[in-house]
Amino acid sequence: MKLSDFDFDLPERLIATRPARPRSSARLLLARGGAIEDRIVNQLPDILQPGDRLVLNDTKVIPARLSGVRHRSGEAGATAARIEVTLLEPQADGTWTALVKPLKKLRDGETVVFSDDLSAVIDGRRDGQGVLRFNLTGDDFDAALAAAGSMPLPPYIEARRKADAADKEDYQTYWAKRAGAVAAPTASLHFDGPLLAALAERGVQFTHVTLHVGAGTFLPVKVDDIGDHKMHAEWGEVTAEAAEQIIATRAAGGRVIPVGTTAMRLIESAAQDGQLRPWVGPTDIFITPGFRFQISDGLMTNFHLPKSTLMMLVSALMGVETIRAIYAHAIATDYRFFSYGDSSLLLPQTRA
Numbered sequence: 597m598k599l600s601d602f603d604f605d606l607p608e609r610l611i612a613t614r615p616a617r618p619r620s621s622a623r624l625l626l627a628r629g630g631a632i633e634d635r636i637v638n639q640l641p642d643i644l645q646p647g648d649r650l651v652l653n654d655t656k657v658i659p660a661r662l663s664g665v666r667h668r669s670g671e672a673g674a675t676a677a678r679i680e681v682t683l684l685e686p687q688a689d690g691t692w693t694a695l696v697k698p699l700k701k702l703r704d705g706e707t708v709v710f711s712d713d714l715s716a717v718i719d720g721r722r723d724g725q726g727v728l729r730f731n732l733t734g735d736d737f738d739a740a741l742a743a744a745g746s747m748p749l750p751p752y753i754e755a756r757r758k759a760d761a762a763d764k765e766d767y768q769t770y771w772a773k774r775a776g777a778v779a780a781p782t783a784s785l786h787f788d789g790p791l792l793a794a795l796a797e798r799g800v801q802f803t804h805v806t807l808h809v810g811a812g813t814f815l816p817v818k819v820d821d822i823g824d825h826k827m828h829a830e831w832g833e834v835t836a837e838a839a840e841q842i843i844a845t846r847a848a849g850g851r852v853i854p855v856g857t858t859a860m861r862l863i864e865s866a867a868q869d870g871q872l873r874p875w876v877g878p879t880d881i882f883i884t885p886g887f888r889f890q891i892s893d894g895l896m897t898n899f900h901l902p903k904s905t906l907m908m909l910v911s912a913l914m915g916v917e918t919i920r921a922i923y924a925h926a927i928a929t930d931y932r933f934f935s936y937g938d939s940s941l942l943l944p945q946t947r948a
Contacts, residue, residue: 597885599820601916602907604923612932613756615766620791623938625926629945630918632925637786637939638794646799647850649842650896651859653781654804656772658683659745661759664710666702677701679708681716682748683778684725684811690733691719695811696726714740738775748778748811750935752901766936776808776831782935783856783897801850803841807832807858807879817903822884827905829878832862836874842891843872851893853941857906860892867891883909885916894943899926899933914942 616622620638627633635643644650660683668675679702682695696702702718708728709715714737716728732740746759747767759767769784770792792802812828819825842852842863854860861883866875867890882905895913900906911919922940931938 597822597908597916599817599822599903602822602904602911603902604920604927606902606927606933610927610930610933610937611752611756612934612937613753614762615785615936616932616938619770619786619788622786623931624786625922625931625938625940626943627914627918627922627940628943629914630921632922634929638791640791640941641794641798641800643941644795644798644800644853645851647801647845647848648799649801649803649845649850649852650795651803651805651838651842651852651854651863652769652771652784652787653807653809653856653859653862654769654771654773655777655781655806655808655858656775657747657768657777657780657809658775659741659764660684660748660778661746662710662714662741662744664708664715666706666708668706681708681710681726681728682811683728683745685778686776687727690729692716692728692730693722693725694728696728699724699726702726711740711744714744750779752934753936771804773804774806774808776806778811779809779813780935781807781809781856781858783939785936786939787855801841801845803838805832805834805838805859805862807862809858813858813906817905822908825882825905827880827882829880830858831878832858832865832875834862834866834872834875839866839872839874846891852891853894853896854892855896857895857897857909860895860909863891864889883912885912887912889913894941896939896941898935898937898939899923899931901934910942914944 622637624635624637626635662681664679666677680697684693716730719729720727747763749759767780808831810830865879865881
């Protein structure tokens with residue numbers, strides 16, 4: 597299929613820059629096959645059935661955006677340059693890969709100072725990214741990063757406003773536990789304590805998995821033939837307990853509904869031979885129309901960017917024409933789009 601098959605016109609006014617308050621008051625587009633209803637997220641207990649299982653990504657977003665200064669002395673005297681860093685992924689040798697702007701103003705071996713406690717040496721560069729070695733490790737690093745860093749808001753929000761103190765709570769899920777993501781699993785941002793309690797009372801069950809969302813989730817698709825696109829890899833884990841819970845739900849006739857494309861990609865990665873098994877490691881699964889879903893009976897997800905891999909994923913689940921109709925309805929009725937926007941519950945006709 598062609599990239600243009602997943603394009604649509606989105607009015608800029610529908611791009612959300614702040615979340616709904618409270619979280620569960622966001623709108624929810626419910627699609628049962630091609631039938632569409634306009635609901636609210638806090639109505640999920642009325643929509644889901646006892647025995648359904650929501651699969652939740654418990655990754656925790658780190659405050660990966662850092663602003664620092666590089667100092668240098670030379671023939672021109674003492675000079676300084678402002679350096680902006682977005683951490684991407686820790687490496688086995690203790691370094692971090694990072695987007696560094698402007699990377700050209702740094703020489704290998706130079707130090708960038710982010711705060712009185714936190715600094716990093718440029719240890720090299722790789723594929724246009726900087727490799728940073730920080731002065732701290734472990735809990736000391738985590739504490740200094742929490743103090744100096746800000747949340748790595750997506751580019752379409754960052755272009756409209758800078759991250760602030762509210763984002764440290766807003767851009768983190770209610771159940772965030774395992775630090776490592778540089779982007780939030782945003783479908784999960786709609787859940788709060790009262791909603792989880794109401795779902796549990798309804799008989800809906802929960803399973804936690806982990807997929808550390810990388811900055812590659814925002815990378816555009818640059819090829820016309822989507823079959824030529826190379827997906828970024830992200831680290832994930834499905835524990836033996838999580839796999840057993842999901843298998844038991846399916847055996848009992850309940851529906852398995854991942855909350856977010858990250859949870860969906862992970863459990864489908866762990867079940868590509870038709871049998872869900874524990875999984876630890878990277879996945880670069882690319883879900884496009886024609887994909888055969890092994891585990892997922894539906895998906896709760898936000899509204900995605902035109903021509904993105906996530907548009908391809910929801911099109912694979914619901915069908916290209918059905919998704920076009922869903923998105924046309926969402927735009928016509930002013931649903932809010934992207935990370936801080938409204939949500940949808942997509943149930944294919946076969947299991948709706």
